[in-house]
Amino acid sequence: MASLALAGVSAVCLTGLTWGGRNMKLVLIGAGAALAFVAQTVLRMFGHKARMVSQLIGAIGLTATAPAAYYVGTGRLDLRAVVLWVANWLFASNQIHFVQLRIHAARASTFREKFDKGMFFLLAQILLLFAIVLATLRHYIAPLVILAFVPALVRGTWWFFREHQPLDVKQLGWSEMKQGITFGILLAIAFLVR
Numbered sequence: 001m002a003s004l005a006l007a008g009v010s011a012v013c014l015t016g017l018t019w020g021g022r023n024m025k026l027v028l029i030g031a032g033a034a035l036a037f038v039a040q041t042v043l044r045m046f047g048h049k050a051r052m053v054s055q056l057i058g059a060i061g062l063t064a065t066a067p068a069a070y071y072v073g074t075g076r077l078d079l080r081a082v083v084l085w086v087a088n089w090l091f092a093s094n095q096i097h098f099v100q101l102r103i104h105a106a107r108a109s110t111f112r113e114k115f116d117k118g119m120f121f122l123l124a125q126i127l128l129l130f131a132i133v134l135a136t137l138r139h140y141i142a143p144l145v146i147l148a149f150v151p152a153l154v155r156g157t158w159w160f161f162r163e164h165q166p167l168d169v170k171q172l173g174w175s176e177m178k179q180g181i182t183f184g185i186l187l188a189i190a191f192l193v194r
Contacts, residue, residue, distance in 0.1 A: 014030075040061070052097065097124060114159065144190035148190055
């Protein structure tokens with residue numbers, strides 16, 4: 001019932017935003033998000049092994065709100081909108097991967113045990129930092145965007161070196177929510193200052 005109510009509110013908002021032919025590129029963004037959600041649904045059919053991949057694909061749809069908001073606010077669907085989408089997706093992917101790692105490595109207590117479980121995540125952290133620095137050097141993003149990713153990169157890397165702490169899913173959820181808020185604020189500042 002709640003889903004139907006939210007769908008109704010969304011339909012009314014979308015109708016208002018596109019009334020009279022305005023903001024029609026929202027349909028393009030929505031189509032991209034819908035495609036991601038369909039792909040996520042298909043991947044879920046493959047069971048438990050495809051869970052994280054399906055979540056990463058679904059995050060493409062969820063982070064579509066970033067370029068949509070940018071487009072509605074500026075009237076432009078340009079490279080900055082795409083960069084916002086990619087940056088938000090990269091951050092969301094990092095969060096998804098970290099939470100999955102924490103769940104699957106809940107009993108890992110030494111660096112070696114954590115590394116055995118999280119080698120791919122640690123490599124992804126390094127590649128993410130490399131990609132952000134490269135995008136900055138190529139002038140695709142402002143240097144301050146790097147700062148938006150720093151808390152998540154520190155959190156993810158530090159986990160390997162800190163002493164073992166039992167998994168508290170509720171605390172992890174709150175911690176990741178704070179990470180998301182921090183990222184959003186820092187990313188907004190980076191785009192406003194540029």
